[in-house]
Amino acid sequence: MTQLTHQSPLLHMQDIQISFGGVPALRQARLSVAAGEVHALIGQNGAGKSTLIKILTGAYQRAGGTVQFDGREVDFRTPKAAREAGISTIYQEINLVPYRSVAENIFLGREPRRFGLVDWRTVHRRAQELLESFGLEVDVKSAVGRHSTAIQQMVALARAVSSEAKMVIMDESTSSLDEREVELLFSVVRRLRDDGRAVIFVSHRLDELYALCDRVTVMRDGQTVAESELATFDKLQLVTTMLGRTLAEAVKEESAVKEANLAKRGAQKISVSHLGAPPKVNDVTLEVHAGEAVGLAGLLGSGRTETMRLMFGADLPGTGAVTIDGKLTPLKSPQDAIARGLAYLSEDRKAEGIIPDLSVRDNLTLVCLRTLSKHGVVDVKQQQQLVERFIAALGIKLRTADQPIRELSGGNQQKVLLARWLATQPKLLLLDEPTRGIDVGAKADVAKIVRELRDAGLAVLLSASELEELTAIADRAVVIRDGRTVAQLDGGEMSEAAIMDAIAYGGSHPSALAEAAQSATLDGVVGEQFND
Amino acid sequence: MTDELIRNDAVAPAPVAAVTVKARRRIAIQREIVVLLAMLVFNLLFTQHFWSVQTFNVNLTQVVTIVIVGIGMTLVVATGGIDLSVGASMAISGAIAPMIFMHLAGPWGIALAFVVPVLAAALCGVFNGWLVTRLAVQPIVATLVLFIAGRGIAQVITDGSLQAFDMPAFQWIALGKVGGVPFQVLLMFVLVAVFAWIVRKTLFGQFLLVTGGNERAAYLCGIPTARVKMLAYILCAALAGLAGLISISVNSSSDANVVGLGVELDAIAAVAVGGTSLMGGKAYIGGTLIGALIIQLLRYTLLAHGIPDAAALVVKAAIIIAAVYVQRRQR
Numbered sequence: 106m107t108q109l110t111h112q113s114p115l116l117h118m119q120d121i122q123i124s125f126g127g128v129p130a131l132r133q134a135r136l137s138v139a140a141g142e143v144h145a146l147i148g149q150n151g152a153g154k155s156t157l158i159k160i161l162t163g164a165y166q167r168a169g170g171t172v173q174f175d176g177r178e179v180d181f182r183t184p185k186a187a188r189e190a191g192i193s194t195i196y197q198e199i200n201l202v203p204y205r206s207v208a209e210n211i212f213l214g215r216e217p218r219r220f221g222l223v224d225w226r227t228v229h230r231r232a233q234e235l236l237e238s239f240g241l242e243v244d245v246k247s248a249v250g251r252h253s254t255a256i257q258q259m260v261a262l263a264r265a266v267s268s269e270a271k272m273v274i275m276d277e278s279t280s281s282l283d284e285r286e287v288e289l290l291f292s293v294v295r296r297l298r299d300d301g302r303a304v305i306f307v308s309h310r311l312d313e314l315y316a317l318c319d320r321v322t323v324m325r326d327g328q329t330v331a332e333s334e335l336a337t338f339d340k341l342q343l344v345t346t347m348l349g350r351t352l353a354e355a356v357k358e359e360s361a362v363k364e365a366n367l368a369k370r371g372a373q374k375i376s377v378s379h380l381g382a383p384p385k386v387n388d389v390t391l392e393v394h395a396g397e398a399v400g401l402a403g404l405l406g407s408g409r410t411e412t413m414r415l416m417f418g419a420d421l422p423g424t425g426a427v428t429i430d431g432k433l434t435p436l437k438s439p440q441d442a443i444a445r446g447l448a449y450l451s452e453d454r455k456a457e458g459i460i461p462d463l464s465v466r467d468n469l470t471l472v473c474l475r476t477l478s479k480h481g482v483v484d485v486k487q488q489q490q491l492v493e494r495f496i497a498a499l500g501i502k503l504r505t506a507d508q509p510i511r512e513l514s515g516g517n518q519q520k521v522l523l524a525r526w527l528a529t530q531p532k533l534l535l536l537d538e539p540t541r542g543i544d545v546g547a548k549a550d551v552a553k554i555v556r557e558l559r560d561a562g563l564a565v566l567l568s569a570s571e572l573e574e575l576t577a578i579a580d581r582a583v584v585i586r587d588g589r590t591v592a593q594l595d596g597g598e599m600s601e602a603a604i605m606d607a608i609a610y611g612g613s614h615p616s617a618l619a620e621a622a623q624s625a626t627l628d629g630v631v632g633e634q635f636n637d
Numbered sequence: 638m639t640d641e642l643i644r645n646d647a648v649a650p651a652p653v654a655a656v657t658v659k660a661r662r663r664i665a666i667q668r669e670i671v672v673l674l675a676m677l678v679f680n681l682l683f684t685q686h687f688w689s690v691q692t693f694n695v696n697l698t699q700v701v702t703i704v705i706v707g708i709g710m711t712l713v714v715a716t717g718g719i720d721l722s723v724g725a726s727m728a729i730s731g732a733i734a735p736m737i738f739m740h741l742a743g744p745w746g747i748a749l750a751f752v753v754p755v756l757a758a759a760l761c762g763v764f765n766g767w768l769v770t771r772l773a774v775q776p777i778v779a780t781l782v783l784f785i786a787g788r789g790i791a792q793v794i795t796d797g798s799l800q801a802f803d804m805p806a807f808q809w810i811a812l813g814k815v816g817g818v819p820f821q822v823l824l825m826f827v828l829v830a831v832f833a834w835i836v837r838k839t840l841f842g843q844f845l846l847v848t849g850g851n852e853r854a855a856y857l858c859g860i861p862t863a864r865v866k867m868l869a870y871i872l873c874a875a876l877a878g879l880a881g882l883i884s885i886s887v888n889s890s891s892d893a894n895v896v897g898l899g900v901e902l903d904a905i906a907a908v909a910v911g912g913t914s915l916m917g918g919k920a921y922i923g924g925t926l927i928g929a930l931i932i933q934l935l936r937y938t939l940l941a942h943g944i945p946d947a948a949a950l951v952v953k954a955a956i957i958i959a960a961v962y963v964q965r966r967q968r
Binding site: 417461472474478 | 841853
């Protein structure tokens with residue numbers, strides 16, 4: 106960790122803590138940013154970046170820790186308070202008023218006035234000047250919603266600049282921009298920096314971080330795990346720190362078991378070749394056999410979720426072929442896929458999994474309900490028996506099956522959703538981040554269940570951001586990057602190091618970690634990891 | 638263990654939970670029942686001549702059309718939608734029926750006068766459902782189309798003229814009595830029971846709640862969400878059509894300008910007061926009945942105590958606000 110060269114930082118957050126529903130989201134998080142620097146804040150989904158920013162901007166109230174801003178101890182109660190203190194935030198979804206003009210948006214809420222009326226001439230002139238200084242030519246009287254995302258970002262930035270903000274936070278601002286637009290945005294950000302303002306830049310695109318940022322703070326699991334000058338922190342080190350790899354000895358012991366398991370796996374259950382649905386999925390080729398658990402590895406935004414959705418018929422592929430049980434089978438809808446014995450556990454439990462207000466029973470039997478019904482009428486007794494059986498078998502902790510599922514813990518919700526699919530007696534399980542956002546005990550349970558299912562002859566394809574978990578559960582791994590399969594690693598070959606190598610260098614560089622780490626010439630290949 | 642789960646058929650002995658879904662859903666509308674009972678007690682104590690068969694019949698017949706429309710509205714609201722066109726569907730159905738039984742004598746005329754108007758109303762539901770599921774128009778806007786145009790269609794059908802009639806065989810649906818109880822009231826209770834059962838016990842009922850509760854999840858679970866919504870709109874419109882027949886039978890006349898006027902708001906109010914969340918994912922058919930009864934009884938109570946109908950409207954609004962507020966607090 107490099108020591109700060111700047112004297113007293115503009116922002117200093119120390120020992121920040123916060124919990125949601127008893128689950129700690131941040132423990133001892135730390136963030137220190139100096140005036141005149143662009144600071145990268147990175148971490149996986151759920152690492153706590155957004156939570157930390159929300160605490161800074163007053164959207165959440167911290168449970169512990171101190172925040173110093175501009176030489177004073179501060180405690181922003183509302184986003185407005187933070188804004189007035191000089192912290193301006195530009196979110197991924199830009200918060201502009203789409204039907205108002207560019208100029209109006211820039212000066213919204215602090216329009217220059219004359220005789221008590223808005224001085225439109227000054228508003229337009231100053232907006233024009235500001236945007237021209239960004240090298241941008243737009244009609245400031247036109248509605249902001251008519252312009253591209255990049256221009257909208259610029260307008261948001263212009264608003265921050267004109268409001269004399271001391272600090273600008275850019276949360277995933279570039280994820281929807283093309284290369285040229287990003288370049289334009291960067292030039293503005295650099296100008297802000299040269300003006301002596303601080304910029305916090307949140308992004309998953311590593312290349313961008315290196316192109317733009319001076320220093321970096323890495324978060325993992327609610328903690329700050331590294332702070333450094335970016336120039337002395339190479340890409341592999343960054344990925345490693347972010348993903349929290351500790352080369353587990355256990356994996357080595359397991360690999361013999363994995364090899365043995367792969368040797369006795371059954372027939373091919375599904376294979377996809379050259380699957381594509383740009384821009385997220387470009388060329389994915391993989392196969393899953395009965396009786397094996399295949400790990401789908403890749404960073405955020407690499408196309409894991411999108412690949413699984415294509416395989417499940419939830420989205421339709423533009424190119425490529427899906428073969429199930431040796432037969433070419435284009436899937437048109439999830440219904441189609443379910444009928445062919447597929448099951449898909451979404452990574453987004455809240456938005457795409459649970460029906461929050463319905464009971465555990467209704468949630469669990471959602472997909473298999475047809476088989477529990479005669480002439481459209483549900484056989485309640487049979488339903489009850491099935492539910493009781495799965496609750497016991499998966500060790501789901503609850504008061505009663507009639508409890509709304511939203512009252513359960515994340516881990517137990519996840520087990521209910523797993524049970525929902527197991528009740529359909531599937532042949533192929535697509536599990537997207539089955540261990541995400543659940544506690545360690547539940548993670549172990551889920552891993553155990555997956556192993557048992559595999560041993561029972563099911564084909565399993567699963568993804569996990571935590572490589573340690575992926576390598577522990579899966580027999581072999583398929584690595585994708587930018588929506589392309591870049592490596593297939595069988596049992597013995599599969600290790601966190603090898604996966605990370607493939608993620609960082611696209612599988613074309615199968616050398617040892619150390620060599621890769623030193624290879625400066627290969628910089629710039631860890632590309633395009635953005636949040637979706 | 639999971640191995641066994643996969644291969645086993647669904648019949649293995651297991652303890653059955655003590656609390657059933659039914660009990661839980663009853664609890665959910667308990668509050669509304671308490672309010673209704675309190676109002677009954679108040680009237681028994683303070684309103685003269687309240688305890689009579691006639692009073693009960695009057696109050697119940699007043700809510701029949703609202704409840705029948707409200708049942709369908711509950712289904713649509715459960716999917717996260719709303720149907721503003723129910724009044725227009727009533728008018729269309731009410732306009733068609735007299736044209737049939739006045740021109741076609743005999744039992745066939747009567748039978749067709751029931752079937753055809755309801756089917757015509759159901760067609761309105763198909764149109765609504767098509768706008769919502771295929772064109773992805775917001776329900777409130779989609780159903781606004783027929784809310785505006787439907788009554789016009791009814792007027793075109795009747796040439797804008799009022800159709801007066803005297804057809805006891807047809808009007809029996811509203812005026813007939815079974816054991817002293819108006820048939821329309823019995824019909825209302827039967828429909829409430831049937832649809833409450835459908836929501837609780839059938840696949841469609843489950844799919845309805847799931848579609849409204851989390852549509853994305855429902856889609857990924859292979860639930861035909863578009864078909865479910867379509868069916869909800871069709872049932873809603875068909876029930877409105879039936880209510881239209883009752884409405885014209887009560888009045889012995891059909892005026893496309895008047896039949897079902899404002900019923901959409903009464904029905905939505907009954908649904909909201911009955912505890913069904915307007916956000917979707919819940920459907921308390923029994924609650925809608927109770928909600929309608931609460932609103933009606935309140936109006937009756939105010940009238941019986943000399944407070945004018947206009948003022949009663951304000952109180953009705955206050956009740957709706959109170960109901961929605963209580964629901965919001967629960968979230």
